[in-house]
Amino acid sequence: MPAVLEISGLEKTYRSRRRGARKALDGFDMVVESGQVHGFLGPNGSGKTTTLRTLLGLITPNGGRMTLLGEPVPGALPRVAGRVGAIVESPQFFPNFSAHDTLSLLADAGGVGRQRVPEVLELVGLRDRANERVRTYSLGMKQRLAVASALLKKPDLLILDEPANGLDPGGIREMRTLMRGLAEAGMTVVLSSHILAEVQLICDSVTIISRGRRVAFGPVADVLAQHAGGGVTVRLESADDLSVAAEILIAAGARVTPEHDRLVVSNVEKPAWVTRTLAERGYYVSELAPVKVDLESVFLELTQTAPVAGQARQVDDSAVAAPSQGGWGV
């Protein structure tokens, strides 16, 4: 499938007289293929919003290459902007205009027919509140309006930064359905979110960013598989035997993490090796299961942002990836 979004070696450094220079993006790479729902994940301050803003021409990069829909940006942005719908960070609208006025002004400015306005308002569930001032809207309603504004021009590529922020559970499910429906209709969706369970459900592929660099990318299933580590969980007939069993497996070369009533064993070629090794020493496995990983655990592992008891993690305390060697689109 052709790539609709490609970023290679993107760099952005914020400079401040007081605080000096801070690299927000440090050679970041990203590829999104056509028709996908692509998750864009990263801890706070990792560079997600900077990437999206740079891609959309709001921020000038210090280096790197970007294309949108096959056109180099920011140079070709005026040509492709009509095919890219985006919301960046929290939804911001002029508070004294109604949703209808807000969208109709955008439609006028962008050369989109005003008949599209009620269509998108219906789509995001704001039809009956369309003539109320945005000032009176909840965060979730503003979020719906933001999505409506992004959908207004029937884009080929939809970029949504935290679209589920402030939505109620029903809204989150509606958003999920909407994303899938749009992708099935041929639209490519880039979704930045911290609700990782949602991303795992919705997205075909992901890119994970930490400290301005890509730390993982690819189809969701592949990313999960790469980080499952081939580990297994082991339960014995008697939980009292777990410590002895752990010593046996470690002595045999496995990596073992004892948990409350089980062992998590990794660095083993085949699960059968575990049963055989323990059985030879007279310990019998009652349960042997592959370790299941979810996107959240992979994310926390890759970005090293898992909470540690007794420590207050700071925003920039996340993993630093080695400089990417992949280059353009790799």
Added chain:
Amino acid sequence: MSLPKAEVRRLFKRRVTRIFLAITLVGLAIFPVVFMINSKTSSPDVRAAAELQANLEFERATAQYQQMRTECEAAKARGETGLDERYGPNCGADFPPQAEWFPAEAYLPYEFNFRDEFPASLEVLAAILAMVAFVVGASFVGAEWNSGGMMNLLLWRPRRVPVLLTKLGVLVGSMLGVTAVVTALWTVAFWAIGRFDGRLGELTSGVWQSFGLTGLRGVTLVLLAATIGFCLASIGRHTAMALGVGIGAIVVSEIGLRIVFELIRVQFGDRYILSTYLVAWFEKSMTIVDYRACDFISNGPCTPPEYVVTWQQSGVLLATVLVLGVFGAVWSMRRRDVT
């Protein structure tokens, strides 16, 4: 629909624009109403009444004068002294009331004179509209930046400078339209007062040309104020930036500098004051006189030195401010990240 049309819609949909225009129109309407109420045409009846009043006042003054002289002569007969201080030399015989001291005009009610008084009213109109244009201009782009509307717009129209200049063009065009309409209504209202409740005066083509030039200067000032408000708010990305600079300029220039120049006795200090150039812009020139240079008590008559600020100098200053403002806004729009 194009961006300019969308921006015109946006400008006039905004509450600040609507409220300020409504308040301005109501406020401006008060002026002709007050003039209309106070101005009375000097009809023959009114003039006759004024002449009668003038005669009565003259007769009353003459009677008082006669009574004063009688009292003075009586006092002189009693041998009192110090009468010159109380009644003047020779019991005031040299200063009887004169009829010309009581002209009928002094007893006529106020009569508006369109030819003489309309230019000053145009200056008032321009000053009020300029203030409104400054606030509307600043708010038009400042609120857009502050609310995130500008970012949303740039996602649709990524060419930043054309977007900014389109907005500025829409603002200037709209303010030009509003100013033209309001000035036309203002002219008609005051002409009508002069025609039906006062005097028009001799309205030659030269007079109308002069009115036109004054109006043109006023329109220029209004558009300049709108542009400067817009540019300052765009540079600061907030309406408050423009309002702060505006208020700061007034406080520093009109109060602070005046006090400092007075204290350190700067010759022609007013040439560094902003309002001097605004007055010169309207009045064609403004003469600043340095009265401190003359010591009339010690040295007698003296012609104090003068410094003339011309409208051309004002034009250069205003053009410089305009260019710097627009350049700053465009540079800021091009170079700064939208975060």
